[in-house]
Amino acid sequence: MFTGIVEERGSVTAVEPGRLSVRGPLVTSDARYGDSIAVNGVCLTVTEVEGDVFTVDVMGETYKRTALGDLVVDAPVNLERALPANGRLGGHIVQGHVDGVGRIAARRPEAEWETVHIDAPEALLRYIVEKGSIAVDGVSLTVAGLRDGGFTVGLIPVTLAATTLGAAAVGATVHLEVDVLAKHVERLLEVRA
Structure with a gap:
């Protein structure tokens, strides 16, 4: 994990x-x-x-x-x-099991951060919720908003400086891992139906 x-x-x-x-x-x-x-x-x-x-x-x-x-x-x-058993969970639970590949659709610099729009496969969008967690190229991020065909995240200065997302150009592909809990809940509801 x-x-x-x-x-x-x-x-x-x-x-x-x-x-x-x-x-x-x-x-x-x-x-x-x-x-x-x-x-x-x-x-x-x-x-x-x-x-x-x-x-x-x-x-x-x-x-x-x-x-x-x-x-x-x-x-x-x-x-x-990998997170040691006694480690701090500073981001969110990430398994490293990529669900799909997205594409950076747009970037917009703001005063203290950068807003990034990411296109995502339709099959993954049902698991992505506003204010929920998502891993983009392994970076734990909070979904700032949803839009047709994708979602938006905000990258703070430390994320821009410390990860590859700071230099990822529009059109770049990124790995997406949605919240595993959402996938488990969906599966449990399917089994009960």
Whole structure:
């Protein structure tokens, strides 16, 4: 489990079929074989650590559901280690199981923050509610509003500076993970019907 509080921005060092290597000095400081690290919100399992670079295997299903296949060497990525049992839940419950890919539709700088409009797949919109939580590229955010075909979030200065969302251009793809509790409630209601 993760919190959506990005620990550092890393960079991709190697892209091979079914494998990805990423530089992240903080997240590798205590990483071991088998640990989970979220890369742009995707929970991946560490298969190797060498210095400040970790390597993960990426399955075909993960490539199919995410934009990890678009990563190139030197691409910046958001990194977060799995939450320890005694850790602080500073964001919200994030599993690292990406539900779909969205697209940044517009950005509007404000006085102290930036408003970002994100297009989302129709199948995910029913789980997205105003003032609810959503993870965008692994970043825990609050939904500021809903609009046709998507939603709006506000990025505060620390989020703009500490995550890849600060430099993500209009048209960029982003990983979306909706609230797992909403999906469980829906499933329970389906079973009862």
